[in-house]
Amino acid sequence: MSTPAPPSPVRGSVLAFDVGGTDMKAALQDGSGNFHSLLRMPTPRDPARPGDAVVKEVAALSQRYAREYPEASVQALGLVVPGLVDEHTGTGLFSANLGWRNYPFAQRLREETGLPVAFGHDVGLAGEAEMRLGAGQGLRDAVVLIIGTGIAGAVFCDGRRVLGGGYAGEIGHAAVPSGTLCACGAHGCLETVGSAGAIVRRYTERTGRAAAGAKEVLGAARNGDADAAAVWADAVEALADGICHLAAVLCTEAVILGGGLSQAGDHLTGPLRRAVDSRLSFHRRPGIRVSVLGQDAGLRGAALHARGLTESPL
Missing domain, CATH: 3.30.420.40 (ATPase, nucleotide binding domain)
Structure with missing residues (x-):
């Protein structure tokens, strides 16, 4: 009798993105809460279309993770941004440092990636992660x-x-x-x-x-x-x-x-x-x-928020 293969460690994954005033971080989080391929890069900027610049980068990175981890079966995407946000509508109301006003982040990312999108305030969700895990x-x-x-x-x-x-x-x-x-x-x-x-x-x-x-x-x-x-x-x-x-x-x-x-x-x-x-x-x-979570708090918060849309919360 054959022994079934162990489940892939990256199944039940979510994508997490933390957009800051200077840098942007991204990672794939597996079903056990471990981060894979954590990336850090300058926050994309386009003075004419600041929200679109972020969505374009997040969508491109989502495709990259899909290529690198085809077995991951990503279930949702979590994005946190600075400034004023409406978490219920998925809207970035205003960012003094990055320039957007009333930008529909969640809607645009759903259109670009086809994934359920959990959107929130970078500090708010970093705080939730710190209170729960840190x-x-x-x-x-x-x-x-x-x-x-x-x-x-x-x-x-x-x-x-x-x-x-x-x-x-x-x-x-x-x-x-x-x-x-x-x-x-x-x-x-x-x-x-x-x-x-x-x-x-x-x-x-x-x-x-x-x-x-x-x-x-x-x-x-x-x-x-x-x-x-x-x-x-x-x-x-x-x-x-x-x-x-x-x-x-x-x-x-x-x-x-x-x-x-x-x-x-x-x-x-x-x-x-x-x-x-x-x-x-x-x-x-x-x-x-x-x-305790340090520079990963925002990513942890984005991932926790994304898991709230799935059937596999940590």
Whole structure:
């Protein structure tokens, strides 16, 4: 009697795409939750048709995965994007950094790929993944704060993510005293001082020297560069202002830091905890945690969302 062949490890797969303000990530996730052929590339841009540029790239990558894994039987596709979104209609309402308005991502991708499409906010679904699989496990009231090109948060109250019609969690566009003109058109936004992108921009403006990233600015600060230290300190102070607003309004148990800037570790969390503690009086002091899922949180969230459309959730 012949022994049946073991099931392919990539059967029951979904595709996951995480579009960021700078980079885009893609992967195929198998039925056991493992990622295969994780790719990272610059986010495609076309000023005249910004949404179409993303859809074209996602469709091309979907075809590539189908060629590389013909046995995968991909069941659904998950896409997360930044900015304001309507997850129920699958629409990207607005992205200050990437330029689209009211773009029907889910509809266009269904047309291009023939797959069921789960669409959502990059930070919101990264937050759901972090709460389910990462540093937020066991918490009911938390904010997952992603600090990268911009700043946005996923707000969880009593175990549920607050959607607010797609507008909740945009703490990066709350005003802080040191804020400057923002790409959104407002003046004074937190992300003009506290984001990784702002740290690089403000250091370059202050010194005339280009920096490759916020990590380089932090390294310069640690090596005695007074300008870098001032820019870093300003970012920490602005982030502390934002976190204190969250603590006052939401009484959150923890703020979980994700995105590129969270990789600074104790160089960020140490001074940030002290700055937050010095500002709060009677409020519950939120714990400051660092994401466990790291740079994969958005992809994990996209994959979880896609699995919600299938019969094989993890």
